[in-house]
Amino acid sequence: MGLAERAHGVCPNEAALQWRRQNLLDIFLNHPLGDQNVRSLVFEEKCGHVVGFLGLVPKPILFRREPISGAVGTYFLVDPANRGKLIGIQLLRAALAGQQDLLFGDAVSDVAKRLLSIAGAGVSTRLSYHWVRPLRPLALVLSKVKGPSAKRGLAKAAAAPAAILDRLSSRLPFIRVPRPTTDLSLREIDRDSLLICKSRLEPRKGIQPNSNIWLSWAIARMQASPSIFGCLRLLGSFDRTDRLVGWCVLCTKPGQIAEVLDFGATDKVAPHQFDLVTIEAFRAGATGLAGRIDPNLLGIVSNSYCFVRPNNWMMFHSRHPEIWDAFERDDVDLSRMDGEFIFGLP
């Protein structure tokens, strides 16, 4: 907690402090999927003072349908007073030399990417690309204004006229929210239906998540903290015969970008499902809709008015060449529900 405070600042109030403490305990100590091979690392000075941390969270993975020991690396921190002393690189090298078969992180910053590359990790290009589909473009731009309070005050004052302009511009082809044109309908589903739908429709890939416990844990965490994650929606697409033919996990917060965390459907259904999810995000007051490029969405995103850019690198490491090879061939099915997003860490 001391290191977190020095690196990320003091919590503004008691509730935020409690949340930070509980969140760190839940992720790094009370994780439901213990794995002897996976341990978080701290860097201690001789006096026992902790000045660096690299969290490793056990993540069961299937490689060619066989279970392997996986870990998500996250919360990579060095005390601001001790940066540039090669503590970070030592933590990374120790993590990469660990017992796990696969280590990955999917919210890696530019500076951590550089260090990870030096330490010997690889980067997955496709899983590092994200798309954003503007829904209320001016509100979207204003929500990104950071910096001095005068600048933020100005952005706040501009919010009302921006809302009017966004309404007027909503007829432009690249902003217009689609109208549903199929017999598909999108409805809330429960966790069990989501799991069944995923197991039925998800394409078989070399590297896949291996435990429903992780997904259930992730859903419970996110539903319990709407102020951090927004409203978590488990959505299913139903065809004319009321058969479940696709799924989407969506996080919405009014006035912010809605995040697609997981999306799957058959090729025929996927574009229509994407339209329905876009409508859903717009109705929830989102300024835009965003997600990671996954194979299901590649064609849809390139045919829609979306911005695509690398954002939050996906880095990986394995001592097994065949696992490395699977990443390089993009033979990977890991959604954002399998990675760092669900931790809600800064």
Ligand SMILES: CC(C)(COP(=O)(O)OP(=O)(O)OC[C@H]1O[C@@H](n2cnc3c(N)ncnc32)[C@H](O)[C@@H]1OP(=O)(O)O)[C@@H](O)C(=O)NCCC(=O)NCCS
């Ligand atoms: C990212 C972070 C953990 C790095 O920790 P650190 O202890 O300062 O890093 P190191 O001292 O090991 O490395 C610092 C520099 O040495 C360089 N370096 C380290 N080993 C090297 C090597 N073998 N060859 C060449 N350069 C090397 C790095 O490229 C880096 O260069 P820079 O100063 O130009 O950025 C730290 O900056 C931090 O806590 N940042 C805030 C939190 C954060 O952003 N975390 C990452 C989230 S994904």
